[in-house]
Amino acid sequence: MEGRMADAPTSPYLVLARKYRPRDFTTLVGQDAMVQTLGNAFAQNRIHHAFILTGVRGVGKTTTARILARAFNYEDATGPHPTLDLSVEGEHCRAIIEGRHVDVIEMDAASNTGINDIREIIDSVKYAPSSASYKVYVIDEVHMLSTAAFNGLLKTLEEPPPYVKFIFATTEIRKVPVTILSRCMRFDLRRITPEIMTAYLESILGQEGISFEPEALAMIVRAGEGSARDNLSLLDQAISHGNGTVTAATVKAMLGLGDRARIIDLFEELMGGRIGEAIETMRALYDMGADPQTLVADLADFTHLVTRIKVVPAAADDVSLTPDERHRGAELSGKLPMRALTRAWQILFKGYDEVARASNGLQAAEMALIRLAYAADLPSPDDLIARLTNQPAPAPSLPPSAPINRGPSGGGGPSALRVEAPRPLATEAVAAQPAAPQAQAALATVASYKELIALAGAKRDVLVKLALESQMRPLSFEQGRIEVALADGADPGMIATLSARLQLWTGQRWLVNVSSKPPEGLTIRQEAVQRQQAAQAAAHDDPLVKAILDTFPGAKLVNVTVRDDATAVEPDLAPPPPEEDDE
Template sequence: MSETEGTETNASASGGKAEPYRVLARKYRPLSFDDLIGQEPMVRTLTNAFETGRIAQAWMLTGVRGVGKTTTARILARALNYETDTIHEPTIHMPEPGVHCQAIMEGRHVDVVEMDAASHTGIDDVREIIAQVRYRPVSARYKVYIIDEVHMLSNQAFNGLLKTLEEPPEHVKFVFATTEIRKVPITVLSRCQRFDLRRVESATLIAHLQKIADQEHVAIEEDALRLVARAAEGSVRDSLSLMDQAIAHGAGTVTALAVREMLGLADRVRIIDLFETLMAGDAAGALTELREQYVSGADPAIVIAELADFTHLVTTLRYVPESTEDAAISPVEAERGLALSKQLSIRTLGQVWQMLLKAAEELRHTTTPRQAAEMALIRIAHAADLPSPDDLLRMIRDGDALPDQAASSAPRGGHAGNDGHGGEAAGPSASAAAGAASPTTPRLVASASGGGGARMEARPRPQVMPAAAASEPIIGSIEALVKLAEDKRDSLMRVSIRRYIRPVRFQPGRIEVALTDEAPPTLIGDLMKRLHLWTGQRWVVSVASSGGAPTLDEHDAAKRASLIDDAANDPEVAAILAAFPGAKITNVTLRGEVEDAAETTIEALEDDFVSDPDELPDED
């Protein structure tokens, strides 16, 4: 609390009359540049200008709401007119209230004119200012005009102000404030000294809120301060208004839970749990978690926004691990976010980010936000385990079945046999797949009765058998382990196996591996739990002290490096590299792989549309 405010409070107390309640944003409004937080560059510039006598004729203050534009304008007016028994010139240092200070800070000084341009936009209002500037101040040193939201002035008003602004009388100063600096004409900006007031950093804002809470004798949790600072988005006024509301909500004690309920926020830890559930491809678990948060009072739109915010945090931590030092990030958030940043690929995070942005847009235009949020989570859960283009190319090259190809191949053979076009009888696996096929897909086929008509025929669309009915998987290699994770839609575990596990020995019910130095400490335990869940039997995963083959990522990197070396040694490629200094080979793709991948993809698409040309309708 500043000295002026303390004097007012004491005087009020000594008078025996209770002072009317003032909101925190007004009660703790800065009275000097020493009280202003988060704007050190501007304060430094103004301090040097006042000390050297290089005081500008006009200032333009711009920034988002609540960062101190109007307050700074009043402090500037106070500094320009500061006067005591010993100080008779403008100064930034104001250790005690001056002759004009209280009237200026309360907005009632005759020589400091404040005008709201939002309600005084016309040329007539500017003409009134122009007519008054010729007269000297009544009692202060300078006549100061503070025009708030100056971008709201009309073009005629701006043009009328230009001449006075360029050559004002020596006793007149202008201070403009705006949140829309791009709407201010460049001719006005060129006549002003501009200051961009920054958003206040979270650490500074939290310390400021804690200081005020101590002065108000309010107990407030650290997590509650983080939530308020994050919701304020760098605005001091917004943060104080939120804390004022939180104090009233909690009856003098502010908890993180109370702030979440007040703002309709979801628990940040539960948001991380929901994110991990989505990355594991568990759509049912994600829906359950969303419904529980909804029952607890969380807004579905805010849940989606929090998921997007955490996705951004995880992506940022991948490249800037030092971001965990941000005061607005809790230790749990930093620890779990850093672990996820090492497991998830940028491609996956980018895809999730785009899907969440689309979901947020959908929620703004729907009347059923919970259902829209649930549909978005289902899409994300199913997209989390989609193979990357590199993995898809590898599957095609190695002859593995594509995600939908294995399910659709067996019934096609059975269908051809039923139509009398020959073909061998379906084997046991095909029979099992056909028996497990559920929903039927209507197809438009030619009518057997002639007339060129068409009828709808229900054709079975096969699905992969549930894990419980399938035969017990045989895990004899690291590739088979990765394939099992892919089949179970667990992208987190699939990435961890490829990146951190060096295979040593595979036996029924037992796997011996070596780990890289970057492997998470819980990887082995998580893998054993997943294997038990996936196969229905318990597996022992032990860690060898040394040895082990390279990880799959290391193997792919070595293979890629070998291909690049071979390409660099090719005479034609070497000639190209020599012709373009600084050029380098970043990747090598064999022509046969591209052609095979394209051919297989085209065939799969054709099969999805038409499995038998004879089923097409006649062109009568």
């Protein structure tokens, strides 16, 4: 008999997440704001009848619901009285903690979604609790209830019996109808900060008598993403993986992480353009068991860290960072410009998806790193132009689109060349025109064909403006009289329209004659296009433009605007004398 008793199996192992589940609010970590609000409510006897708890996985929603159920039904030698002081176990506490109290009903809405399940609750609330002070209904993942179930719960939730309390928990608060939310006191449970989580894990390891390395805990806290349950599950796994100890090496192997110091080495090699060394480092990390997609993600994480430290220097004091991340990250943030960091983030972000879709993840990761290494030290457009023209780099305060003047000797001159986004020719022509004369008594004066086009633009008469530019060629212009030649395909009806518009705008009658001679020369629009093409061709022959196009294969010249110091060399809207050539 004694031998059989000795051979009896021991009690099954209880995972850390269950073993150290908080029993009261003093052991609930990271939710101080909620605990303070509930403490004040209980102290003032202003206890709501319905609560909804929301937050990401593992932050304590179900645990908080059970603690609240204990607080509602606390009873000691002095009798029942709701309280948040649960240091001494009450009469109903043990049964509530173990989930077997008859007056605390827990329901999983993911598997009980229909109206029939809610009807059972509606029917049961009519009966008083059997032994405790309150009948508490805890509905987990409440957002999974159907629309009919939510509607059936509304009336009972708004006016429940005085002995009924509802506690809802959900990870998808946006899926809960507003009609439900408006009847509940809402608490948003936050992610647990790295500082609090690190101290919490250290206390648990101390109680378990397990040695650990701070760097290993930092990796676990980062991977746990603020979830207590995730962190404890990872810690449980790390203890088993390390055979009773928690070391950085075992956690790296368990999580498939590359060495953080080697990740920083890889980042420095990439940002320095040392692609050969970077490929060798990545291959070594891959041979050690690191996943290519994880390596790209680690590089993106470190890029974000360096950028964050550059913007907020205090971010380097985060306790979840390793010493290498803290010190070398701060050093790199002072050396790398924001332009290089944001470009690296974009390349790595896109590369992560490419690695995920590729049949060979290592090859895709290497191509992403090669792209990053070659792009890391690209100069800015201002620096590049300054180098090509042997001029000092422009001051940072200059706008990126500021033109660079080039004379015959390259040191400045009467014209400036600027490569810029294309604009519609009509817009350019209007921008080059002087503003229409100010209206006097709502009437305008027009002294030239050029001013007539500007006036049509100011009046927002697009049809007339386009006709003046594209369908007519001015032959003569004087006050009250215009003679034009119509281009092929022009609308003759625009002559009457133009005459009527002129009388409306200027207050006097205008005679618009159409020449019977065949039109000679070009319209204003055609002149503009021709001049633009000539400027484009001249720009292609410019040594500076050639140097830029040679430096960036595949680049092309989009638009060219040539100006001198006095006036913009744009299409001249004043018609030249017929016997003279256009300049």
